[in-house]
Amino acid sequence: MDFEETPLWAGISMLPLTIGFLIAGPFSGWVSDRFGARTFATGGMLLAAATFVAPEELPVDFGYPVFAAILLVNGVAMGLFSSPNRAAIMNSLPPDQRGVGAGISTTFQNAATVLLVGALAPAMAARGHGAVITVGSSAARTPAPIGAAYGASKAGVEILTRYWATEFGGSGVRVNTVSPGPVTRRRRPLSGGSSVP
Incomplete structure (x- = not known):
């Protein structure tokens, strides 16, 4: 491939x-x-x-x-x-507090990821293999006028993923993050001379 x-x-x-x-x-x-x-x-x-x-x-x-x-x-x-x-x-929540509620909810979901990996990754390392996949976001690297809590929590997930990869990678545990966002690709030529994106 x-x-x-x-x-x-x-x-x-x-x-x-x-x-x-x-x-x-x-x-x-x-x-x-x-x-x-x-x-x-x-x-x-x-x-x-x-x-x-x-x-x-x-x-x-x-x-x-x-x-x-x-x-x-x-x-x-x-x-x-x-x-x-x-x-x-x-x-x-009252309507004027729903943005804060959404940010706190996302933070708790990310905290649960931390706790789960903290509990399971050492066992994976002990047996010599395993995989941890976290979900990041392009919002972690691209600030916008709204969404500070969401972007900050995803930035935390992405840096934590790097630390986990360093900590557990030597023991056979793969640690990666999937980060949805826009994708750009090089154009490659077709046999007829035109190109596809």
Whole structure:
């Protein structure tokens, strides 16, 4: 595989996760408004937990369709959880405090990542292999007039990922961050002389 294409194909391979989220998120928000958020948020968390354990049962040479199914179910689970959870948080706040509430919610999610990696990475290092993937954002490196809390929390995740890579990389644990944002590519010539982006 051409390593220049690897990020593109990694993104394409993760599409089932996004599709699951796009299907379940709006549905969960609509249904939880009618029947309450607790059932959907709790069910989504439990289903997500199952999808985090499921890859442990895969053989070393697993095929992509099985992994794609796990990603799809994880996307559905996160969609079921996210909409009612965020709505419950935002509805509990006065309108002028919802921006602060969103920032605090994101900070708690990032803190949970820190605690989870702190608990699991040493065990991965002890067995000599493992992988940690965090989610960053281009907002960590591109300030905007709004979103300071979000950008700062994602900057924290990205620098922490670098420290974890340094700390655990020598023990066989890969630590990477996925950072969504705009992508630019070099144009490459086609055989007919034209070029594609």
